[in-house]
Amino acid sequence: MNMKKFLAILVALIMVFSFAACGDEETDTFADADLRVGYIFIGPINDGGFTQSMYEGAVASKEHFAGAMDFKYRENVTEDTQEVKNTGLSLIDEGCNVIIACSYGFGDAMKELSEEYSDVTFLHFSGSMKNDTNFDNWFGSMEQARYLTGMAAASVSESNILGYVAAHPYTEVQIGINAFTLGAQAVNPDVEVKVVYIGTWGDAEKEKNGAEELLNEGADVITYHADSTAAQLAAAEKDAWAIGWNFPKNDAGDKYLTAAYWNPEVYFNYVLQNILDGKFAPESYYGTMADGLIAIDKLNDAVPADVQQKIADTKAKMEAGEFEVFTGPINYKDGSVLCEEGKTLDRAGIWSINSEIDGVSASSTN
Amino acid sequence: MNVKIIKRKDIPKHKEVIIRIMAVLLSIVFAGVILLAFGLNPLKIFGAIIDGSAGSEIRIKQTVLRAVPLLITSLGIIVAFKMKFWNIGAEGQITMGALGATWVALNLPEGLPAPFMLGSMMLGGFICGAIWAFIPAIFKAKMGTNETIFTLMMNYIAIKFVTYLQYGPWRDPGAQGFPKIAKFTENAILPSVLGVNIGWIIALICVAIIYVFMTRTKKGYEIAVVGESVQTARYAGINISRVIVIAMLISGGLCGIVGFIQASAIEKTLIAGIAGGYGFTAIITAWLSRLNAITCLFVCIAFAMLIQGGSYIQVSLGVSSAISGLVQGVILFFVLGSEFFLQYRLEFPKKPVKEVA
Numbered sequence: 001m002n003m004k005k006f007l008a009i010l011v012a013l014i015m016v017f018s019f020a021a022c023g024d025e026e027t028d029t030f031a032d033a034d035l036r037v038g039y040i041f042i043g044p045i046n047d048g049g050f051t052q053s054m055y056e057g058a059v060a061s062k063e064h065f066a067g068a069m070d071f072k073y074r075e076n077v078t079e080d081t082q083e084v085k086n087t088g089l090s091l092i093d094e095g096c097n098v099i100i101a102c103s104y105g106f107g108d109a110m111k112e113l114s115e116e117y118s119d120v121t122f123l124h125f126s127g128s129m130k131n132d133t134n135f136d137n138w139f140g141s142m143e144q145a146r147y148l149t150g151m152a153a154a155s156v157s158e159s160n161i162l163g164y165v166a167a168h169p170y171t172e173v174q175i176g177i178n179a180f181t182l183g184a185q186a187v188n189p190d191v192e193v194k195v196v197y198i199g200t201w202g203d204a205e206k207e208k209n210g211a212e213e214l215l216n217e218g219a220d221v222i223t224y225h226a227d228s229t230a231a232q233l234a235a236a237e238k239d240a241w242a243i244g245w246n247f248p249k250n251d252a253g254d255k256y257l258t259a260a261y262w263n264p265e266v267y268f269n270y271v272l273q274n275i276l277d278g279k280f281a282p283e284s285y286y287g288t289m290a291d292g293l294i295a296i297d298k299l300n301d302a303v304p305a306d307v308q309q310k311i312a313d314t315k316a317k318m319e320a321g322e323f324e325v326f327t328g329p330i331n332y333k334d335g336s337v338l339c340e341e342g343k344t345l346d347r348a349g350i351w352s353i354n355s356e357i358d359g360v361s362a363s364s365t366n
Numbered sequence: 367m368n369v370k371i372i373k374r375k376d377i378p379k380h381k382e383v384i385i386r387i388m389a390v391l392l393s394i395v396f397a398g399v400i401l402l403a404f405g406l407n408p409l410k411i412f413g414a415i416i417d418g419s420a421g422s423e424i425r426i427k428q429t430v431l432r433a434v435p436l437l438i439t440s441l442g443i444i445v446a447f448k449m450k451f452w453n454i455g456a457e458g459q460i461t462m463g464a465l466g467a468t469w470v471a472l473n474l475p476e477g478l479p480a481p482f483m484l485g486s487m488m489l490g491g492f493i494c495g496a497i498w499a500f501i502p503a504i505f506k507a508k509m510g511t512n513e514t515i516f517t518l519m520m521n522y523i524a525i526k527f528v529t530y531l532q533y534g535p536w537r538d539p540g541a542q543g544f545p546k547i548a549k550f551t552e553n554a555i556l557p558s559v560l561g562v563n564i565g566w567i568i569a570l571i572c573v574a575i576i577y578v579f580m581t582r583t584k585k586g587y588e589i590a591v592v593g594e595s596v597q598t599a600r601y602a603g604i605n606i607s608r609v610i611v612i613a614m615l616i617s618g619g620l621c622g623i624v625g626f627i628q629a630s631a632i633e634k635t636l637i638a639g640i641a642g643g644y645g646f647t648a649i650i651t652a653w654l655s656r657l658n659a660i661t662c663l664f665v666c667i668a669f670a671m672l673i674q675g676g677s678y679i680q681v682s683l684g685v686s687s688a689i690s691g692l693v694q695g696v697i698l699f700f701v702l703g704s705e706f707f708l709q710y711r712l713e714f715p716k717k718p719v720k721e722v723a
Contacts (some may be wrong), residue, residue: 007384014398044687054499074680076687080639082632084426090681093424104544108634170544199529202398 008263030070031095035272036093039073040084042103043202048229050202050262051075053247054102054125057264064269065172067192068276072096079105079201081112088113092120098267098275101125103201104172110135121275128171130282138267139172140287140294142178143325144318145260148157148296150183153221154191154333155307156241156300163214163240164195164275165207165224165231169364171227171353173197178338178357179325180223185359187307194219195362202227208366215240221257232256241302248297259297266293286347290319294329326350331358370713377708389704390697397696404689411679411693418678419671425678427562433670434565435460435624439648440666442620444657446499449593449613450578455502455517456621457645458524459495461638464629465528465624466494468636469546471554471629472536480553481641486508487554488626495622496615498524503614507607508646521645526660528638536636547636554632563631570663572620576657579616621645650698654705672697 002112030036039058043051058071072094074087084106088099092113101110104126114135115123122135130136153162162184166173177195184191194217196210207226211234214222222235223243229251235242242252244259267287274280287293296315299308317323325346330338332355339345345353356362398408419429439456446453470490474483502516531537531547538548556563580586588609592599599606628640651669655662676690 004384007388007391010388010395014391038681070686072681074677074687078639080633080637080642082431082642083626085632086677087681089424089428090418090678093422094682108549156533168545199533223394351412 016291029067031070032086033065033066033068033070035069035098035276036094036096037069037071037098037100037268037272038088038094038096039071040077040087040091040099040101040103040106041075042077042079042105043227044075045065045073046313047202047227048055048249048251050227051102052249053262054100054264056247057262057268058100060265061268061272064265065272065276069272075102077106078295079103081109084109085112092117097121098123100277105201107137108163121280123271128284130284132282134282136271136282136284138271140262141269141289141325142260142294143175143250144289145294145296146176146179147183147186147325148315149223149258149260150185151187151307151311151314152299152303153180153223153241153243154184154187155303156257157188157191157221159218159220160188160191161218161220162191162193163211163217163222164193165210165214165221165222165226166195166197166362167201167226168199169197169362174351174353174356176225177360177362178330178353181357181359182325182330187310191359193360195356195360197362197364198226199365200226204228204230206230206365211235212238213365224259241300244297248295254300255304257300261295261297263292263295266291288318290321291316331360332356333360368715368718370715371710372713374709374711378505385704385707389609389700393700394699396700397693400692401689406683406685406689407458411683411685414679414683415672415675415693417675418682419675424560424675429667429670430562430566432673433503433666434569435628435642435644435649435668435722436510436651436670437569437663438565438572438627439621439644439654440652440662441572441659442617442624443648443652444576444655444659444662445580445589445613445620446617447593447652448657449589449610450608451503451506451593451617452514452612452648453499453502453517453614453617454514455520455618455645455649457641457643458517458521459498459618459621460625460641460645461524461626462498463491463495463523463619463625464640465531465625466490466492466622467629468550468628469494471550472548476553478552478553480557483553484556484630486622487630491622491626491629492619493622495625496619499614499618499621500611503611513584525638528636528640531636532638536550550630550634554630556627563627565627565631565687568623568627572623573659573663576620580659585609585612650702654701690696 005169041051045055047049062069062071072091077087088109088204091099094343099120100123102125107124107127107129110122111129118134124137126139127137164177181193194214196213198206198210200206205228207228211222211231215238222231223240224231224245232242234276236252236255241255241257243257246261248259248261250256314323324344326339328339328343329341332338338357401408401411418425420426443453443456467487467490470487484540502513505511506513533545536547538546538604588604592606592609629636633640651665672694676694679685680687680690
């Protein structure tokens with residue numbers, strides 16, 4: 001074919017496009033909302049885990065504010081400062097006046113941006129960074145939900161080995177592991193929790209490999225602190241129980257035991273209302289099972305009735321503020337004391353946890 | 367069907383222009399079909415990519431921030447590729463450069479004046495990047511090892527080594543147990559000119575230096591001769607091992623400077639992902655610029671616009687990152703594909719026609 005003829009056909013095709021594309025001018029309502037929120041997500045919004053939980057929270061919150069709140073987002077943002085800052089700037093450039101950054105590693109970029117853009121409010125999930133005016137962090141007492149799922153796990157395990165695929169050997173993750181272990185020990189003192197650290201918050205391949213390693217070592221219940229549901233899939237393949245995390249998504253069929261998850265709209269509605277009313281002040285928000293930020297999914301019928309009852313009772317006590325997960329005596333696995341007998345850990349105490357407790361064995365694939 | 371691929375000796379200018387235009391149009395058509403299939407308006411998306419990379423001051427700055435590491439890395443790769451030394455190890459050389467700069471930043475006294483601190487960090491970055499390139503270079507020069515595999519594997523060693531430091535000896539005790547390295551102090555952070563860190567000035571200086579070096583100096587000429595033909599170079603009395611080593615020291619050193627800029631101005635510390643894929647993207651830009659430093663400047667700006675625009679459409683139009691990546695991939699596919707047609711042509715030999723008596 002003659003080259004010029006080809007070129008002419010191409011141009012014609014493109015012109016057809018421009019006609020096909022006409023006439024879908026949607027009206028932009030984003031600029032009309034008082035609360036224009038920009039979300040930065042670490043994973044894809046349909047990951048069945050952490051990012052989906054945050055995204056669904058944003059959708060629920062938009063509904064709640066009926067027109068006063070609208071949001072834009074970017075998914076799959078890697079935890080390097082250039083990428084995060086770039087995304088934050090793009091969102092501000094689009095008119096956002098609130099930025100919600102949903103991952104620990106986004107914190108440094110938020111801190112920098114909060115200094116440059118004093119009229120924008122920055123809300124960072126996890127960590128402890130904040131300032132006095134427009135930068136705050138938020139998190140929740142996930143140890144409560146982890147404790148309850150630990151009880152459920154121990155009640156169905158026959159090998160008495162529970163597998164835990166974990167991200168980084170870092171306080172936030174270790175709180176969850178330790179709480180899960182305490183819950184499991186409350187039902188069966190002989191249970192052992194095996195942990196594999198995979199060195200990333202989200203990498204489906206590594207999550208699955210980690211779970212398989214644990215299954216090969218005899219674990220018959222798998223839970224995880226990572227962003228996707230890959231560990232659930234690995235468990236279901238080997239006919240082992242799976243406990244979800246972050247978002248109540250069942251990817252293990254009949255073997256789905258329950259899940260510890262977030263209801264982020266509880267926080268979004270609260271903090272955005274404060275911003276709307278001009279009452280926002282950084283406070284390092286810490287949600288609980290009582291206010292609903294933290295939840296556990298309905299239990300599988302395989303959990304024995306007496307344990308189901310025990311879990312329900314413990315949950316009720318947690319909500320009433322009568323039950324502390326970290327109540328002594330608790331020792332670290334090296335024998336040193338985490339919490340003395342008769343004492344409980346307060347929030348600061350919980351957030352200085354730096355290892356796994358007695359009953360846990362941990363290894364790292366990194 | 368019988369197709370012959372024939373290398374073009376020379377291509378008339380107008381034909382070259384037509385092929386390039388066709389590549390761009392084809393990419394628009396194909397990307398357009400994909401976008402339409404997802405129910406998106408292709409023209410709006412293409413418009414948004416340009417708008418998102420050059421439509422406001424913030425966006426232009428973001429594009430520049432992406433162009434700087436890409437450009438300097440491409441320059442480093444150009445020096446190696448000119449010699450037909452396939453340096454796939456820029457990613458690792460950037461990482462080691464960042465490591466060198468970070469070591470300097472964490473170990474020199476805190477109160478040091480910024481110019482001295484930054485100068486030392488840059489030197490540290492250059493040296494470490496150069497060392498990382500020197501290792502495969504000396505093996506190639508002395509033993510004739512395959513540099514493609516060697517440099518590629520060196521990437522993983524560099525990145526894993528940083529991970530080790532992050533979890534081990536360099537771990538910041540003040541980070542709630544999170545495995546990360548401490549932030550730099552103020553005097554170890556690159557200052558900004560016109561709102562963007564001075565990496566962009568360093569990049570422009572590098573363009574000028576590499577252009578002059580490759581086209582106007584004896585060493586640059588020797589590199590080109592070794593690339594054209596090792597036999598000729600040997601015959602002309604060029605010390606080939608020496609040329610390979612020197613070229614790779616420069617190549618790796620430039621990548622090391624990228625590591626320094628990214629660590630100092632962007633991350634303000636060292637992370638395992640500091641190279642951010644620039645080491646691989648730069649292979650494409652170096653190739654597209656036909657190993658010319660000046661052309662490379664424009665190719666890298668265009669590429670940075672594509673990356674930045676792709677990131678922007680996700681935010682402004684809510685396009686998923688997968689679709690954004692797909693559009694970038696399609697554009698690349700056709701632009702790279704057109705390079706093939708600029709160098710080769712296809713011939714369809716006609717079947718011999720039977721003569722009817």
